[in-house]
Amino acid sequence: MAPWEGDDQEWWDWYMTLAADPGLDRADLKPGPELHDAARASAREVSAALDEPYPLTDDAVRFFHRHGYVRLPAVLPPAVIAALAARAHHMLESAYGRDNPGRFLARKQLWLTDPMLRDVALSRRLGDIAARLLRVEAVRLYHDNILSKEPGCGRTPWHRDSDHYPLDSPAVVTSWVPLHDIPTEMGPLACLARQLTPTALHALPASPQERSYDEHVAGGLRAAGVVPDASPFALGEVSFQAADCFHTADANLTAVPRRVLSSTYYADGTRITARPTMLSGTGRSSSRASNRALRPRRHSTP
Numbered sequence: 001m002a003p004w005e006g007d008d009q010e011w012w013d014w015y016m017t018l019a020a021d022p023g024l025d026r027a028d029l030k031p032g033p034e035l036h037d038a039a040r041a042s043a044r045e046v047s048a049a050l051d052e053p054y055p056l057t058d059d060a061v062r063f064f065h066r067h068g069y070v071r072l073p074a075v076l077p078p079a080v081i082a083a084l085a086a087r088a089h090h091m092l093e094s095a096y097g098r099d100n101p102g103r104f105l106a107r108k109q110l111w112l113t114d115p116m117l118r119d120v121a122l123s124r125r126l127g128d129i130a131a132r133l134l135r136v137e138a139v140r141l142y143h144d145n146i147l148s149k150e151p152g153c154g155r156t157p158w159h160r161d162s163d164h165y166p167l168d169s170p171a172v173v174t175s176w177v178p179l180h181d182i183p184t185e186m187g188p189l190a191c192l193a194r195q196l197t198p199t200a201l202h203a204l205p206a207s208p209q210e211r212s213y214d215e216h217v218a219g220g221l222r223a224a225g226v227v228p229d230a231s232p233f234a235l236g237e238v239s240f241q242a243a244d245c246f247h248t249a250d251a252n253l254t255a256v257p258r259r260v261l262s263s264t265y266y267a268d269g270t271r272i273t274a275r276p277t278m279l280s281g282t283g284r285s286s287s288r289a290s291n292r293a294l295r296p297r298r299h300s301t302p
Contacts (some may be wrong), residue, residue, distance in 0.1 A: 008108060009096075015157070016104045020218065022154030023251040029151055032256030033181040038078035040086060043116055049080045050123035056132055064133045066196030068245035069229075072129070075238040076174035076177065085179040086144045087116050099107045104156070105148040105257075118142065126175050127294025130265035133240055134171045138268040138293040142172070149187055149258040154251045156187075158217035161264070162243040168274075171267035172243035173215055179259045182233040185259045187250040193240055198224045201246065217246065223268040268293045 006014070041049065054075060064070040076084075091114070096105055111121040120126070121144035131139045142165060149156075161174055182188040198220045202214060223225070228248065233239075241247055252258045 009105060012106050016213055018211055019155040019157040021217075023039065024154050024253075028253075029255045030185050030253055032186065032254040033183055034246055038082045040083040040091070041077075041271040043119075046116055046224050047119045047173055049077060049151040050119050050125045051055050052125060054125050054129055056129055061133055063134070063229045064240065064242070065135075065191075066195060067191075068197075069191040069239060069241040069247070070133065071229075071231075071233075071237055071239050073234070073237045075125070075236065076236050078235060080285075081235060084116070084120065084177075084261060085259065087114070088179060088261065092148055092257075092259075094148060095210055099285065100150045102152045102154070103150045104153050105150060106107055106143040106145055108143050110145050110146065112181070117146075119260070120144070120177075120261060122294065124149040124294065126177075126263060127265060128296045129240065130173050130175065131294060131296040134173055134267055135290075136263075136267040138169055138272075139173075139265040140165070140293055142264040142266050144263040144264075145261070147260050147262055149249070149252040151252060151255050151257065153258075156249040157211075157214040158246055158248045159242070160244055160246050165243065165264065165266075167243075167266050167270050168272065170243055171269040171270065172264065173240050173266075174243075174262060174264040176239040176241065177261040177263075178233045178235070178237065179261065181235050182258060183254075183259075184230070184232055184250075185246050185253045187252045188230055188233050189239055189241075190228040190248050190250070191239065191245040193222070194222065194229040194242070196224075196226045196246060198226070 011062065028103050054072070056072070060070050060072060091107060091110065092105055095107060096103075111118040121141055127139055127141075131137070161172065165172060176189050178188075201217055204216055228246075230250065
């Protein structure tokens, strides 16, 4: 199969067309969530907060291993989120302008050029959580993203990250960091619990090229009577999902963008797979890893 020839944004524009049911009703977009009146943290305060360990419990680690994902409360304070939201807004507006209805906008590998987003992607706080959830000694960064589901943007098709990353280990986890509250009508991340995933879904081809993949996953879940966890996100709540976790997100039916930061981490020592797909690529353009191994801190948890 020929390699992808377009840029990252063209890839996202194509990928979003693979959702069989866009779930749109643009005629009546709802107001978005109210912005929290929090003062923005300074760059130094952001860096300091991200260097603090998170009190991850053993119960949370067990939940992650059973379900394939976990949501953690109060991972980032409101002032830090306000600063990150402002930085993300500036970077997206600089790249794409102000008005992008119906699009899914993305920028990645920002840790290479932006000091504040580098502090996020390479933070001890997120890296520590990732390593401890994976139960490994250290993790490395695969890539980071700003992801913006613009007003009226449709459903994200069902997928699992293991089909998108050319890595030869299942020890991969992705953080999903909302930059505001995400109510149901905004399309929160929806994760399917690992133990509820029908066996047949794991046998689907690893390189979905058309809407049939999304249709097959949705149809299999309907037949099994299984629904994902699509609960709203509160400010500061962060999701971590394993590479084999099937997930999707509904349309953004609000008049404001749904924005998140996302970073993917893999176990230190992982190599590029010998059999990449068109969806995963070869790793040459997207997987320039950080040369800093993020190791979990040894500290007590409540």
